Amino acid sequence: xxxxxxxxxxxxxxxxxxxVQAALAGKRVAVVEREPVLGGTxxxxxxxxxxxLRETSLHLSGLKARGLYxxxxxxxxxxxxxxxxxxxxRVKGMExxxxxxNLEHHGIQVFQGSGTLLDEHTVVxxxxxxxxxxLTGAFILVATGSKPxxxxxxxFGDVRVHDSDEVLEIGQLPKSLVVVGGGVIGCEYACMFAAxxxxxxxxxxxxxxxxxxxxxxxxxxxxxxxxxxxRLRFGQTVEKVDVPAACEVPIRLTLSSxxxxxxxxxxxxxxxxxxxxxxxxxxxxxxxxxxxQVEVGPGFQTAVPHIYAVGDVIGFPALASTSMDQAxxxxxxxxxxxxxxSIATVLPYGIYTIPEVSTAGETEEGLRxxxxxxxxxxxxxxxxxxxxxxxxxxxxxxxxxHRESLKLLGVHVLGEQASELVHIGLVAMLTGSTARLFLETxxxxxxxxxxxxxxxxxxxxxxxxxxV
Ligand SMILES: Cc1cc2nc3c(=O)[nH]c(=O)nc-3n(C[C@H](O)[C@H](O)[C@H](O)COP(=O)(O)OP(=O)(O)OC[C@H]3O[C@@H](n4cnc5c(N)ncnc54)[C@H](O)[C@@H]3O)c2cc1C
Ligand SMILES: NC(=O)c1ccc[n+]([C@@H]2O[C@H](COP(=O)([O-])OP(=O)(O)OC[C@H]3O[C@@H](n4cnc5c(N)ncnc54)[C@H](O)[C@@H]3O)[C@@H](O)[C@H]2O)c1
Numbered sequence: 001x002x003x004x005x006x007x008x009x010x011x012x013x014x015x016x017x018x019x020v021q022a023a024l025a026g027k028r029v030a031v032v033e034r035e036p037v038l039g040g041t042x043x044x045x046x047x048x049x050x051x052x053l054r055e056t057s058l059h060l061s062g063l064k065a066r067g068l069y070x071x072x073x074x075x076x077x078x079x080x081x082x083x084x085x086x087x088x089x090r091v092k093g094m095e096x097x098x099x100x101x102n103l104e105h106h107g108i109q110v111f112q113g114s115g116t117l118l119d120e121h122t123v124v125x126x127x128x129x130x131x132x133x134x135l136t137g138a139f140i141l142v143a144t145g146s147k148p149x150x151x152x153x154x155x156f157g158d159v160r161v162h163d164s165d166e167v168l169e170i171g172q173l174p175k176s177l178v179v180v181g182g183g184v185i186g187c188e189y190a191c192m193f194a195a196x197x198x199x200x201x202x203x204x205x206x207x208x209x210x211x212x213x214x215x216x217x218x219x220x221x222x223x224x225x226x227x228x229x230x231r232l233r234f235g236q237t238v239e240k241v242d243v244p245a246a247c248e249v250p251i252r253l254t255l256s257s258x259x260x261x262x263x264x265x266x267x268x269x270x271x272x273x274x275x276x277x278x279x280x281x282x283x284x285x286x287x288x289x290x291x292x293q294v295e296v297g298p299g300f301q302t303a304v305p306h307i308y309a310v311g312d313v314i315g316f317p318a319l320a321s322t323s324m325d326q327a328x329x330x331x332x333x334x335x336x337x338x339x340x341x342s343i344a345t346v347l348p349y350g351i352y353t354i355p356e357v358s359t360a361g362e363t364e365e366g367l368r369x370x371x372x373x374x375x376x377x378x379x380x381x382x383x384x385x386x387x388x389x390x391x392x393x394x395x396x397x398x399x400x401x402h403r404e405s406l407k408l409l410g411v412h413v414l415g416e417q418a419s420e421l422v423h424i425g426l427v428a429m430l431t432g433s434t435a436r437l438f439l440e441t442x443x444x445x446x447x448x449x450x451x452x453x454x455x456x457x458x459x460x461x462x463x464x465x466x467x468v
Pocket of ligand 2: 352
């Protein structure tokens with residue numbers, strides 16, 4: 001008999017929830033984690049730290065109060081790096097404890113060390129200063145996550161040049177910052193630092209931010225980021241970086257347009273690579289993509305049938321939310337537990353910029369490309385009573401309905417609570433609901449959620465007037 005029914009490599013959201021799902025089904029489970037702390041990118045270097053820093057920067061900057069009380073647009077007080085990082089460290093610590101408790105509660109054995117597959121059923125755990133441990137499992141779940149991609153142009157050893165992991169270890173808040181990459185990480189950090197009053201320039205090679213967003217929302221976000229003071233440079237890359245040894249001399253970056261930008265510090269956020277180096281997967285016949293991502297088939301099974309892979313290590317969409325769900329499905333598939341064998345057909349995206357943006361389902365551009373007839377309805381937070389009370393004047397909710405069946409096809413939100421509000425539309429889409437749901441639902445008043453009803457009225461009005 002093998003030591004375990006399931007050996008999980010990695011303790012991020014994918015590893016944790018895959019392990020728990022299997023343990024709940026009565027399986028014997030081990031988790032191997034190479035770091036001395038549990039929780040992966042989500043708990044330690046990515047999701048939770050960055051979301052906590054966002055709240056900290058909003059708090060320290062007094063940004064939320066500015067519109068409401070006509071407060072001057074200056075910081076409440078000069079933020080120090082320890083002000084900035086204080087809550088982030090607390091939240092991180094609490095999340096690590098929660099995960100340790102969750103695994104222990106479900107009787108899951110944790111092995112600290114770096115896992116490598118020796119054969120299809122054996123993982124060797126290598127530990128600094130201790131003997132290797134060999135674990136055998138009927139199934140292996142690879143949940144080793146990803147790391148920041150480091151373009152060779154940048155001298156990452158320098159204290160003023162960061163990737164998104166190192167930015168959590170900064171010794172001093174930047175006096176000015178260049179962010180390379182207008183993806184989710186670049187946009188979120190650019191907003192946080194700009195909210196603290198730090199001059200930020202963001203360089204993005206594409207012609208827009210976050211190209212997966214509905215165009216209207218990508219443009220609206222760019223407008224709001226500019227209003228926050230961020231200088232956006234689209235369609236450009238950095239061609240040359242000069243980082244003087246003396247920290248008081250600014251870093252000089254030459255853009256592809258020839259423009260020269262100087263900054264105190266640089267944050268590079270131009271994508272991520274899968275953590276598959278040294279795992280031994282390719283040797284066993286598991287296929288890997290260009291940035292090391294594991295190729296999987298239905299049920300997240302690799303080319304080796306009892307090896308599964310989930311989360312960032314398989315690439316897009318690479319979110320904490322989707323990683324956990326993929327793990328649930330992989331465990332269902334491996335042990336034939338009788339549950340669904342694929343994750344939900346519509347997934348939400350929450351982007352914690354300032355303001356937040358969230359989206360689920362189709363964009364207008366996507367519907368046009370597929371020649372699906374639709375009608376859009378909009379509700380602006382400026383005319384929503386709750387929006388007025390909280391001073392949220394730039395928020396927007398847009399709903400996209402099928403023009404004939406009136407089924408909800410897409411929901412897009414920008415503004416306060418966007419990543420929460422999107423769930424109403426998400427559930428409506430997953431249950432195949434139509435405009436009637438929002439017309440006939442009694443919403444609390446005054447709430448931002450009530451914007452669903454206003455946006456639906458707007459769509460119905462546009463239909464009636466033939467404005468589609
Ligand atoms: C700055 C930032 C902000 C983010 N914000 C959000 C957000 O707001 N919402 C959201 O949904 N997602 C967000 N994400 C993405 C999210 O963090 C990841 O999608 C998620 O952490 C992936 O989970 P995972 O379990 O696949 O991998 P990870 O969380 O990366 O965990 C993998 C674990 O495997 C371990 N490991 C690797 N190799 C080995 C080995 N050989 N042996 C043993 N252990 C190993 C690692 O040490 C790590 O602990 C963000 C990411 C970043 C970087
Ligand atoms: N709120 C969230 O859900 C959240 C937050 C942060 C990160 N994440 C996840 O983390 C992952 C990585 O995020 P990311 O932002 O690093 O990668 P990304 O791939 O999402 O974005 C990278 C951006 O950098 C640009 N770029 C690439 N090379 C460039 C260059 N040389 N010069 C200028 N621009 C360049 C790309 O065009 C792209 O827009 C994503 O998968 C994302 O889903 C999610």
